[in-house]
Amino acid sequence: MTKHSLSRRKMLGLLGALPIVSETLLHAAAAPAQGATPAGLPSWNEGATKQSILDFVAAVTREGSPDFVPPAERIATFDNDGTLWVEHPMYTQMAFALDRVKALAPLHPEWKDTQPFKAALEGDMKTLAASGEQGLMALLVATHTGMTADEFQKIVLDWIATARDPRFKRPYTDLAYLPMIELLGFLRANGFKTFIASGGGVEFMRPWTERVYGVPPEQVVGSSIKTRFQMRDGRPLLFRLAEVNFIDDGAGKPVGINEHIGRRPIAAFGNSDGDLEMLQWTTMSGGRRLGLIVHHTDATREYAYDRETSVGRLDKALEAAALNRWTVVDMKKDWKRVFAFE
Amino acid sequence: MTKHSLSRRKMLGLLGALPIVSETLLHAAAAPAQGATPAGLPSWNEGATKQSILDFVAAVTREGSPDFVPPAERIATFDNDGTLWVEHPMYTQMAFALDRVKALAPLHPEWKDTQPFKAALEGDMKTLAASGEQGLMALLVATHTGMTADEFQKIVLDWIATARDPRFKRPYTDLAYLPMIELLGFLRANGFKTFIASGGGVEFMRPWTERVYGVPPEQVVGSSIKTRFQMRDGRPLLFRLAEVNFIDDGAGKPVGINEHIGRRPIAAFGNSDGDLEMLQWTTMSGGRRLGLIVHHTDATREYAYDRETSVGRLDKALEAAALNRWTVVDMKKDWKRVFAFE
Numbered sequence: 019m020t021k022h023s024l025s026r027r028k029m030l031g032l033l034g035a036l037p038i039v040s041e042t043l044l045h046a047a048a049a050p051a052q053g054a055t056p057a058g059l060p061s062w063n064e065g066a067t068k069q070s071i072l073d074f075v076a077a078v079t080r081e082g083s084p085d086f087v088p089p090a091e092r093i094a095t096f097d098n099d100g101t102l103w104v105e106h107p108m109y110t111q112m113a114f115a116l117d118r119v120k121a122l123a124p125l126h127p128e129w130k131d132t133q134p135f136k137a138a139l140e141g142d143m144k145t146l147a148a149s150g151e152q153g154l155m156a157l158l159v160a161t162h163t164g165m166t167a168d169e170f171q172k173i174v175l176d177w178i179a180t181a182r183d184p185r186f187k188r189p190y191t192d193l194a195y196l197p198m199i200e201l202l203g204f205l206r207a208n209g210f211k212t213f214i215a216s217g218g219g220v221e222f223m224r225p226w227t228e229r230v231y232g233v234p235p236e237q238v239v240g241s242s243i244k245t246r247f248q249m250r251d252g253r254p255l256l257f258r259l260a261e262v263n264f265i266d267d268g269a270g271k272p273v274g275i276n277e278h279i280g281r282r283p284i285a286a287f288g289n290s291d292g293d294l295e296m297l298q299w300t301t302m303s304g305g306r307r308l309g310l311i312v313h314h315t316d317a318t319r320e321y322a323y324d325r326e327t328s329v330g331r332l333d334k335a336l337e338a339a340a341l342n343r344w345t346v347v348d349m350k351k352d353w354k355r356v357f358a359f360e
Numbered sequence: 361m362t363k364h365s366l367s368r369r370k371m372l373g374l375l376g377a378l379p380i381v382s383e384t385l386l387h388a389a390a391a392p393a394q395g396a397t398p399a400g401l402p403s404w405n406e407g408a409t410k411q412s413i414l415d416f417v418a419a420v421t422r423e424g425s426p427d428f429v430p431p432a433e434r435i436a437t438f439d440n441d442g443t444l445w446v447e448h449p450m451y452t453q454m455a456f457a458l459d460r461v462k463a464l465a466p467l468h469p470e471w472k473d474t475q476p477f478k479a480a481l482e483g484d485m486k487t488l489a490a491s492g493e494q495g496l497m498a499l500l501v502a503t504h505t506g507m508t509a510d511e512f513q514k515i516v517l518d519w520i521a522t523a524r525d526p527r528f529k530r531p532y533t534d535l536a537y538l539p540m541i542e543l544l545g546f547l548r549a550n551g552f553k554t555f556i557a558s559g560g561g562v563e564f565m566r567p568w569t570e571r572v573y574g575v576p577p578e579q580v581v582g583s584s585i586k587t588r589f590q591m592r593d594g595r596p597l598l599f600r601l602a603e604v605n606f607i608d609d610g611a612g613k614p615v616g617i618n619e620h621i622g623r624r625p626i627a628a629f630g631n632s633d634g635d636l637e638m639l640q641w642t643t644m645s646g647g648r649r650l651g652l653i654v655h656h657t658d659a660t661r662e663y664a665y666d667r668e669t670s671v672g673r674l675d676k677a678l679e680a681a682a683l684n685r686w687t688v689v690d691m692k693k694d695w696k697r698v699f700a701f702e
Contacts, residue, residue, distance in 0.1 A: 254645070277562070
């Protein structure tokens with residue numbers, strides 16, 4: 019497997035990396051009828067993993083329990099890519115950026131001969147990755163800035179409604195993990211307020227997180243670019259500038275969570291080293307807390323990866339999980355179903 | 361009246377200005393028993409102002425109304441200083457900073473001979489103001505940074521519990537406007553989600569906004585300084601750095617609201633030119649919207665000021681109110697009671 023040193027942080031938290039081809043691209047077939055998400059955690063197999071979640075929720079919600087936490091303080095934060103939906107073979111936001119380059123190419127004939135656009139147009143991911151931070155920043159600026167916030171929202175909504183994941187041949191929002199959607203709902207049913215805290219762009223997520231996860235825009239924390247307020251033809255607008263505002267990844271996650279929420283979560287959910295500090299911040303503060311890591315172990319139904327990947331690398335956080343007794347989900351073993359469409 | 365050019369923005373949105381002595385410092389006496397806030401808007405006198413609020417809420421909440429707005433989109437944003445509580449003779453956060461200088465002075469014997477600390481210790485507001493942006497930044501750094509987020513929260517909570525406003529001889533949180541507390545509750549009872557969007561420091565407000573306004577920390581948007589995540593003795597913490605992160609004032613308010621909430625409000629409430637862009641952003645977007653300005657017209661019960669003041673200056677926003685048909689509250693005429701303790 020090719021490895022490149024394009025860390026998520028370096029790519030400004032907004033653009034993904036190389037296509038990492040799993041050994042098996044076989045799609046687990048058999049798609050039973052979809053329906054409303056049932057209560058509880060029916061897509062989780064019985065066992066220590068599921069039990070650790072149930073025990074935690076029981077402990078913090080039972081009045082009179084020494085671990086009781088009042089509803090207002092039941093804050094739970096979820097990473098998005100690789101925790102709530104698929105992040106391989108590349109971050110979905112990267113697929114979005116590549117599609118935007120194709121859509122905008124007729125307006126930029128020079129892109130045919132200019133990197134990183136040439137590579138993006140040709141699907142040459144190796145050259146694209148080799149263009150480094152600078153190249154990816156150019157891609158970000160060309161596809162994510164220079165329009166109003168309202169215009170960008172519409173672009174995202176149109177794309178997410180029509181784009182298809184190349185392996186599953188489905189809208190990307192179908193690639194949300196059913197067990198995690200159930201978990202979000204289970205926590206909310208127990209008085210939790212659920213937030214997303216993602217390295218992805220906040221304005222890339224907000225248009226669809228309410229529909230897919232039940233998480234409203236104001237409960238999404240993410241990376242952002244700067245915007246400027248201005249009046250144009252007597253109408254106020256926010257213009258998206260070619261400047262990074264905040265990277266909500268790694269040590270930035272506790273910072274972003276504190277800025278946005280102003281409370282320390284009592285439960286946090288991640289899948290990679292980019293979630294390490296969020297998990298530390300959440301769980302190492304005294305009191306009963308839940309830290310959980312989704313470990314991608316199922317190459318058949320989804321993907322299998324941890325240390326040997328540049329997208330969603332899980333190394334230090336897996337070590338810390340053992341030390342801090344965080345729950346580690348073995349996707350293959352712990353999840354009865356991965357997707358609602360199965 | 362002395363006028364200085366210390367704009368709120370220049371003072372980093374965090375520190376206030378000169379003591380502006382009203383002609384009347386007389387305190388309207390007679391304090392009837394306080395109780396639970398009643399439903400509706402009982403502290404508002406009947407008239408066009410109150411009616412404009414009632415009409416707006418009826419229009420956007422009545423199913424089938426052409427102006428109907430689904431509950432999830434009923435976002436209301438409130439400025440704090442001068443809109444929800446008293447901002448004269450100086451921003452409460454400025455009083456906090458001055459008290460902190462006094463509390464910290466024993467650790468800094470050099471402050472007795474160093475500006476702006478000497479002026480702060482002597483209560484010499486004229487010299488303090490003359491120290492300009494640089495002096496006020498030094499005051500901010502000395503009093504608001506160099507500790508953890510948890511430590512700062514405790515400092516604020518201790519101060520707000522014990523400090524007293526010099527005119528009313530009461531805790532500052534008693535100086536919240538009863539009609540506005542009723543309005544917050546009335547909107548929430550009608551499915552609105554109420555946010556604060558203040559030029560004040562977000563970590564100065566969050567410790568007490570839930571108790572005073574019913575607005576939880578995660579619904580407070582404000583100015584902020586940068587923080588850094590670090591581990592100390594095996595415990596994670598956020599350290600407050602001597603660097604401004606964001607100024608949530610003027611054209612920064614729509615930016616902060618968009619970053620934090622990700623939806624455009626349908627109602628906004630302010631009292632000064634620092635709220636102009638928030639009101640424009642909210643109301644000039646098509647659809648039935650409410651913009652409201654609290655005009656300080658009651659020198660007897662509170663203060664009377666607009667154009668001729670450096671704290672809460674109301675000039676351009678008052679002009680824009682006429683053009684855009686925003687509701688202007690005449691505090692003297694429209695409010696039956698100003699404070700709960702009256």
